[in-house]
Amino acid sequence: EDQVTQSPEALRLQEGESSSLNCSYTVSGLRGLFWYRQDPGKGPEFLFTLYSAGEEKEKERLKATLTKKESFLHITAPKPEDSATYLCAVQAQGGNTGKLIFGQGTTLQVKP
Amino acid sequence: NAGVTQTPKFQVLKTGQSMTLQCAQDMNHEYMSWYRQDPGMGLRLIHYSVGAGITDQGEVPNGYNVSRSTTEDFPLRLLSAAPSQTSVYFCASSRGGFGNQPQHFGDGTRLSIL
Numbered sequence: 652e653d654q655v656t657q658s659p660e661a662l663r664l665q666e667g668e669s670s671s672l673n674c675s676y677t678v679s680g681l682r683g684l685f686w687y688r689q690d691p692g693k694g695p696e697f698l699f700t701l702y703s704a705g706e707e708k709e710k711e712r713l714k715a716t717l718t719k720k721e722s723f724l725h726i727t728a729p730k731p732e733d734s735a736t737y738l739c740a741v742q743a744q745g746g747n748t749g750k751l752i753f754g755q756g757t758t759l760q761v762k763p
Numbered sequence: 764n765a766g767v768t769q770t771p772k773f774q775v776l777k778t779g780q781s782m783t784l785q786c787a788q789d790m791n792h793e794y795m796s797w798y799r800q801d802p803g804m805g806l807r808l809i810h811y812s813v814g815a816g817i818t819d820q821g822e823v824p825n826g827y828n829v830s831r832s833t834t835e836d837f838p839l840r841l842l843s844a845a846p847s848q849t850s851v852y853f854c855a856s857s858r859g860g861f862g863n864q865p866q867h868f869g870d871g872t873r874l875s876i877l
Contacts, residue, residue: 655805685865694767694853694868695806738806750796750821751866753806 653678657754672724680744687738729761769869784839786854795837799850
C-alpha cells in the first residue's frame with residue numbers, strides 16, 4: 652500500500668535555528684514528490700516538486716532533497732514568518748496529478 | 764486571477780440534510796480533486812476528475828457524489844450528511860496529463876454536521 656509518513660509532527664525552533672523535516676514514502680513507483688506549505692485557515696500552497704533521487708530544489712530559506720526512500724525539507728536560519736504546517740505528497744507511477752497521497756504534515760513554530 | 768474558489772467558507776448542517784460544496788477554477792485546468800482534512804489524518808482524496816464528463820473515486824468516496832459538466836466547475840454533493848463528515852474540505856486543480864504539475868488549492872469549506 653502506498654504510504655507517506657512525516658516527522659516530527661510538530662517542531663519548535665528559535666529564530667535562526669536551522670533544522671530539517673522528514674518525509675518517508677512507500678510507493679510502487681515514484682512519479683513525483685511535492686512539498687506544500689499550509690497556513691492556518693488556508694489551503695496548501697505549492698513549494699517544490701522533486702522527481703528523482705539526488706534532486707534538490709531551493710527557495711529562499713528552504714531546500715528540498717530527495718532519496719529513494721525519503722525527502723527532507725531543510726530550513727536554514729528560519730524566521731517567525733516560516734511558521735506553518737508543511738505537507739509532503741507523492742504521486743505514484745500510473746497515477747495522475749489529480750491523485751496525490753499526503754502525509755499528516757509537520758507543524759513548525761519559529762519563535763523570535 | 765482568482766485561482767480556485769470554494770463556497771461556502773463555513774457551513775453547519777443537521778444529520779440527514781443534503782448540500783453541495785461548490786468549487787470553481789479559472790485557470791483552464793483539466794484535473795480537479797476534492798480532499799478532506801481531518802486532525803491527525805492528513806489530506807485524503809474523495810473524488811477526482813481528469814476532464815469534463817470524467818470522474819473517479821479516491822480513497823474515501825462513500826457518502827459523496829461529484830459531477831463535472833464543465834472544465835471550470837467541480838461540485839461535491841453530500842446526499843445525507845452524517846457527523847463523520849464533519850471536516851475541512853479542499854478543492855484543487857492542476858494541468859492535465861502526467862507531467863507532475865502541482866495542484867492549486869482553494870481555501871477550504873469548514874463543514875460541521877450536528
